[in-house]
Amino acid sequence: MIVFLDSHISQSNLDELIRFLKSHGIVYEEIQHQESHFLYLSAGISELQTEDIERFPGVDQVTNSVDEHPAVSSLKDSFSIKINNRVISKKHFFLIAGPCTIESEEQLDKIAISLKQSGINFLRGGTFKLRTSPYSFAGLGINGVEILANVATRHKMISITEVTEISQIEYVSSKIDILQVGTRNMLNYPLLQELGKINNPIILKRGMSSSIHEWLLAAEYIVKAGNPNVILCERGIRTFENYTRNTLDISAISAVKNLCNLPIIVDPSHSTGRADMIKSVSWAAIAGGADGLIVETHYDPTEAICDAPQHIDIDLLKQIVKPLPNLLKLWNKQQS
Ligand code: PEP
Numbered sequence: 001m002i003v004f005l006d007s008h009i010s011q012s013n014l015d016e017l018i019r020f021l022k023s024h025g026i027v028y029e030e031i032q033h034q035e036s037h038f039l040y041l042s043a044g045i046s047e048l049q050t051e052d053i054e055r056f057p058g059v060d061q062v063t064n065s066v067d068e069h070p071a072v073s074s075l076k077d078s079f080s081i082k083i084n085n086r087v088i089s090k091k092h093f094f095l096i097a098g099p100c101t102i103e104s105e106e107q108l109d110k111i112a113i114s115l116k117q118s119g120i121n122f123l124r125g126g127t128f129k130l131r132t133s134p135y136s137f138a139g140l141g142i143n144g145v146e147i148l149a150n151v152a153t154r155h156k157m158i159s160i161t162e163v164t165e166i167s168q169i170e171y172v173s174s175k176i177d178i179l180q181v182g183t184r185n186m187l188n189y190p191l192l193q194e195l196g197k198i199n200n201p202i203i204l205k206r207g208m209s210s211s212i213h214e215w216l217l218a219a220e221y222i223v224k225a226g227n228p229n230v231i232l233c234e235r236g237i238r239t240f241e242n243y244t245r246n247t248l249d250i251s252a253i254s255a256v257k258n259l260c261n262l263p264i265i266v267d268p269s270h271s272t273g274r275a276d277m278i279k280s281v282s283w284a285a286i287a288g289g290a291d292g293l294i295v296e297t298h299y300d301p302t303e304a305i306c307d308a309p310q311h312i313d314i315d316l317l318k319q320i321v322k323p324l325p326n327l328l329k330l331w332n333k334q335q336s
């Protein structure tokens with residue numbers, strides 16, 4: 001049962017309601033974020049009728065809902081975040097590009113310059129890399145954070161990098177605009193909870209073997225803890241198919257849009273693992289209603305230390321971006 005409260009409920013009315021719940025042995029949790037304030041009653045409610053709660057002043061609505069991610073479901077379609085004095089909303093297309101891994105300041109700077117010249121404002125670059133093989137290059141760590149922050153500031157771009165441990169969050173969130181949770185950490189609930197305590201937007205990648213429901217529950221951990229700025233990222237799931245690195249679940253875009261108002265972006269790079277498929281898969285994602293793309297891009301893909309076969313060069317990225325305004329116009333027209 002979910003008890004939605006008036007945004008202006010007085011403390012004394014709330015105390016009275018909570019006294020009632022406690023006296024009936026009802027287990028509840030209070031959730032409050034920018035958009036809403038509600039109590040999630042999880043146990044001790046078998047005898048309870050919605051009317052028993054509705055009579056309390058300051059209670060807006062009581063539902064017998066079985067919604068397991070009420071904080072995510074209660075978010076309105078008004079995703080809007082202020083980054084570096086710029087307001088980013090779902091009306092903007094999140095076009096994110098950059099290398100898999102930051103290798104040096106020169107490398108990232110060179111990539112950033114050409115991205116910026118192509119009108120791209122979001123710069124990605126990994127520095128805490130979770131590699132499948134313990135012998136693979138695992139990134140520059142904290143030095144990479146400095147490099148990304150410097151390069152993004154120099155070119156007035158919005159920076160994105162992955163955090164892999166709770167201990168990184170405080171420092172990285174002070175230097176980098178958007179934090180990413182990788183596919184391997186979607187189920188790392190303590191990490192998600194800590195990311196709920198900051199305000200930076202979080203790109204939450206779908207676990208490679210996770211259902212859409214599990215993915216939204218992971219988002220719930222972040223939103224419930226106080227950070228509504230979650231951007232979901234479909235990056236492909238594991239299937240029997242091995243022509244591609246993973247299988248892009250294109251239907252996840254539509255499913256997510258049916259289930260909540262969080263923005264959803266698509267990662268054509270990790271889903272296909274193949275540079276020759278990035279263009280068509282990106283366009284398919286846009287046609288399917290994605291709110292953005294995150295694409296591994298390099299001035300010379302063959303030089304990338306990590307994930308070289310899936311990097312595209314800047315010229316190909318420009319070809320992908322060119323018809324974007326028309327594709328988006330078409331999509332918006334279909335919706336109205
Ligand atoms: C990445 O985007 O750098 C990355 C490692 O992606 P994923 O977690 O989806 O594999």
Ligand code: MN
Nearest residue numbers: 100296306307
């Ligand atoms: Mn990569």
